[in-house]
Amino acid sequence: MIGQLTIPFRLLVACIYLFLLAPILIVLPLSFSNDSYITFPPESWGLRWYAAMFSHAGFAQALWISFVIAVTVTILGLAAGVPAAFAIRRRQFIGREFLLNLFTAPLLLPSIVLGLAILLVFVQARLLGTYTGLIIAHLIITTPYVIRIMLTAFSTLPPSVEDAATMLGASPFTVVRRITLPLMMPGFIASAALSFLLSFDEVVISLFITGPRLRTLPVEIFDYVESQTDPMTAAVSVVLVAATLLIIFLIERTLGLSKTIGK
Amino acid sequence: MQTQELRQETPAAETNTGDQAFLKLKGITKRYGADYMAVDDLDIDVPKGKLLGLLGPSGCGKTTTLRMIAGLLDITRGKITIDGDDISHKPPHKRDIGLVFQNYALFPHMTVAQNVAFGLEMRGVGRTEARDRVEEALEMVRLPGYGERKPKEMSGGQQQRVALARALVIRPRLLLLDEPLSNLDAKLRDDMRIEIREIQQRLQITTVFVTHDQVEALTMCDLVGVMHRGKLAQLGTPEDIYERPEDLFVADFVGRTNILDGEIEALDRVRIGASVYPCNTRGLTAGKAKAAIRPHRISLTPSRDRSLVSMATNAAHGKVTRVTYIGDVVQYDIDIGGNTLTTEVHTASAGHSFQSGEKLLCEWKPQDMQVFGS
Numbered sequence: 001m002i003g004q005l006t007i008p009f010r011l012l013v014a015c016i017y018l019f020l021l022a023p024i025l026i027v028l029p030l031s032f033s034n035d036s037y038i039t040f041p042p043e044s045w046g047l048r049w050y051a052a053m054f055s056h057a058g059f060a061q062a063l064w065i066s067f068v069i070a071v072t073v074t075i076l077g078l079a080a081g082v083p084a085a086f087a088i089r090r091r092q093f094i095g096r097e098f099l100l101n102l103f104t105a106p107l108l109l110p111s112i113v114l115g116l117a118i119l120l121v122f123v124q125a126r127l128l129g130t131y132t133g134l135i136i137a138h139l140i141i142t143t144p145y146v147i148r149i150m151l152t153a154f155s156t157l158p159p160s161v162e163d164a165a166t167m168l169g170a171s172p173f174t175v176v177r178r179i180t181l182p183l184m185m186p187g188f189i190a191s192a193a194l195s196f197l198l199s200f201d202e203v204v205i206s207l208f209i210t211g212p213r214l215r216t217l218p219v220e221i222f223d224y225v226e227s228q229t230d231p232m233t234a235a236v237s238v239v240l241v242a243a244t245l246l247i248i249f250l251i252e253r254t255l256g257l258s259k260t261i262g263k
Numbered sequence: 264m265q266t267q268e269l270r271q272e273t274p275a276a277e278t279n280t281g282d283q284a285f286l287k288l289k290g291i292t293k294r295y296g297a298d299y300m301a302v303d304d305l306d307i308d309v310p311k312g313k314l315l316g317l318l319g320p321s322g323c324g325k326t327t328t329l330r331m332i333a334g335l336l337d338i339t340r341g342k343i344t345i346d347g348d349d350i351s352h353k354p355p356h357k358r359d360i361g362l363v364f365q366n367y368a369l370f371p372h373m374t375v376a377q378n379v380a381f382g383l384e385m386r387g388v389g390r391t392e393a394r395d396r397v398e399e400a401l402e403m404v405r406l407p408g409y410g411e412r413k414p415k416e417m418s419g420g421q422q423q424r425v426a427l428a429r430a431l432v433i434r435p436r437l438l439l440l441d442e443p444l445s446n447l448d449a450k451l452r453d454d455m456r457i458e459i460r461e462i463q464q465r466l467q468i469t470t471v472f473v474t475h476d477q478v479e480a481l482t483m484c485d486l487v488g489v490m491h492r493g494k495l496a497q498l499g500t501p502e503d504i505y506e507r508p509e510d511l512f513v514a515d516f517v518g519r520t521n522i523l524d525g526e527i528e529a530l531d532r533v534r535i536g537a538s539v540y541p542c543n544t545r546g547l548t549a550g551k552a553k554a555a556i557r558p559h560r561i562s563l564t565p566s567r568d569r570s571l572v573s574m575a576t577n578a579a580h581g582k583v584t585r586v587t588y589i590g591d592v593v594q595y596d597i598d599i600g601g602n603t604l605t606t607e608v609h610t611a612s613a614g615h616s617f618q619s620g621e622k623l624l625c626e627w628k629p630q631d632m633q634v635f636g637s
Contacts, residue, residue, distance in 0.1 A: 158366075158368065158371060159366060159368070160364045160366060160368035161368045161369075161370055161371070163333075163335055163355075163362075163364070163368065164362070164364060164368035164369075164370070164426075164429075165370070165381065166335070166355045166356045167333060167335075167355060167356070167358075167360060167361065167362040167430075168356075168381050168382035168385055168429070168430075168433060169356050169357075169359075169382055169385035169386055169433065170356055170381075170385050171356055172356075174385070178381075179370060182372050183371065183372060
C-alpha cells in the first residue's frame, strides 16, 4: 500500500501535517525574535526573550511548581490507579462495573464543569491555591487515564505465565516482581508519561484553583499573554514543546527497548 | 478409527509395580456457587511412574481436576496425597509439581535458558549447576544450543518442548500436562505424543495428562480416567476403556460406535427391530436398552443364505445406503431394516467392495455387542 499513494492523497496528508504543525511553525521563529512586541515574521532576530524568560522570576518559579506537581501527581496516580485496575481486572466482587465507571467518569466530563465543581468543593475545604488542592485536582484528571491504560496492560498479560511461575516455585511476591511487573512495564511507562504530561499541561482546572502565590506554568503563561504582547511566551512555548518531545522520545526509546527484550 | 493400531506397547506387568498408589485423589470435589459440581467426589490412585490420562469432553471437569492437583484451584472437599504427603492445602509454589500448559506459558521477556532455569533459581540451585542442568534438559527435549533464543523466535512445537524442559528440570515429584498437544498440527502432534511418552517412561515420572482426544489417551497412557459431568465414568487401562466400556457414555465417547435402540429380552439377548441377537447385556435381564457395536467389528460379506452363517455369529441382512472413501478405510452405511449401521473396512484387506444399493450380510460376534440399560 505504501508507496502507491496517489498524488491527491499525498497532498491531503501534507495539509494535515501542516495544520497540526502550524502552531510550532509560527511559534518557533517567533521565539527567536528580538522585537519588543509580537510581529510575524519578526523584524530582528536574537535570543533576547530566552534570556528574559530565564531571568523572569514568575516563569522560573511556575516551572518548578508545575514540575513538582506533575511528578507528585504521576506517582500518586500510579499508586492509586494500578491497584484499582488490578482489582477491577483480577478480582470478582459486587460493584466492579460500577467502580470502573465511577473511576473513569471524569474522562467524559468537560474540564470546565469539572473545574467549577472542584472550585465549589475546594472553597469549602480551603484548598484553593495550595499544593494539596492542585495535586488532588490533577489526580482527578490523570487517574482515570492510568486506570484505563493499566486495565489494558493487565488484559494483554499472556495467560498462565503467572501460574507457570508459581508452579516452578515462585512465591506470590516473586511472581509479581519477576513476571507481572516486567511484562507490564510498557503500561507503567505509558501511564506515567501521560499523567506527567496531562498534569504539566493542565490549564482549565488549574485556572480555577491556583492562587497568587501558587501558579503553575500554563497558568502563568496564560496570565502573561493577557497582559503583555512580547514574544517571551513564544520562547516559553518552545521550551515546553522541547521538553514534551524529549519525554515522548524517551518513552519511545524505552518502550521500543522493552519490545525487543519482551514479547 | 485406528486407535488400536496406533497404540504403543504398554507394560503388561502392571501388577508388579503398580499396586502402591503414588498420587492419591480421595473424594476430590469442586463446587461452584450453591450447587454446581465441577468435579464431584473423584477417587483416583496413580501408581508410581505411571501415566494417567484424564479424558472427557470440554466441561467434564478434567482441567479443574488438574488445577486442583496443581494447587491453582482450591478443593471444596477431599484429599490429595503424593507419596503419602498430604498436599490438599499446600500452596501451589510449595507442591513441587511440574505443569505444562496448553498455551505453553513461556515467559516472553526471558530467553529459553532463563525460562528453563527459573525453577532452579527459585530452588537456590547454584549458577554452574543450573547451567549444566538447563543444557541437559534442553538436550533431553532435543533443543541443545537453543538457550539464547527468545520464545517468540521458536515454533509451536519447539515452545512446547521448552515448556516440557522447564517443567522437568526441577525434577518434580509429579508432572501434569494440560492438553499439551492441542495447539500443534496433526503431524507434529503424532511426533510429540511419542516423544512425551518416551521421556515420561525414561524418567519414570508419575504423570497426569488431560486431553479431550481419545487417540492421545489410548496411545500414551497406562491408565485412562474417562470423565463425564464432573464424575469419573470409568477408570482402567486403555484396553478396558475401549473393549469393556462400563457405560454408554464411555462406549460412545471413546472410539466410534453404532448405538442402536433395543430391548433386553433376557440375559445376553437383545431385540433390535424384528431380530433378537445374542450379546453382552452385562448382567441386565430386562428393560429398554442401547446396544453399542464398533464399526470395524462388523464384517461384511456379499448377501447369502443366513443358514450358512455359524450360529455363534450375529448376522443381519442389509442394504448399502452410502459409501464414504476415507483412504485407509472405506466406510459403509448399511440399512438393516429401520436401523443404520456404520461399518468400516480396511482398503487393503477389502476382498470385495460394495456399491451403494447393494445387498449384503453384516456379521459380528456377540461379545462385540455391548448392551447398556437406558
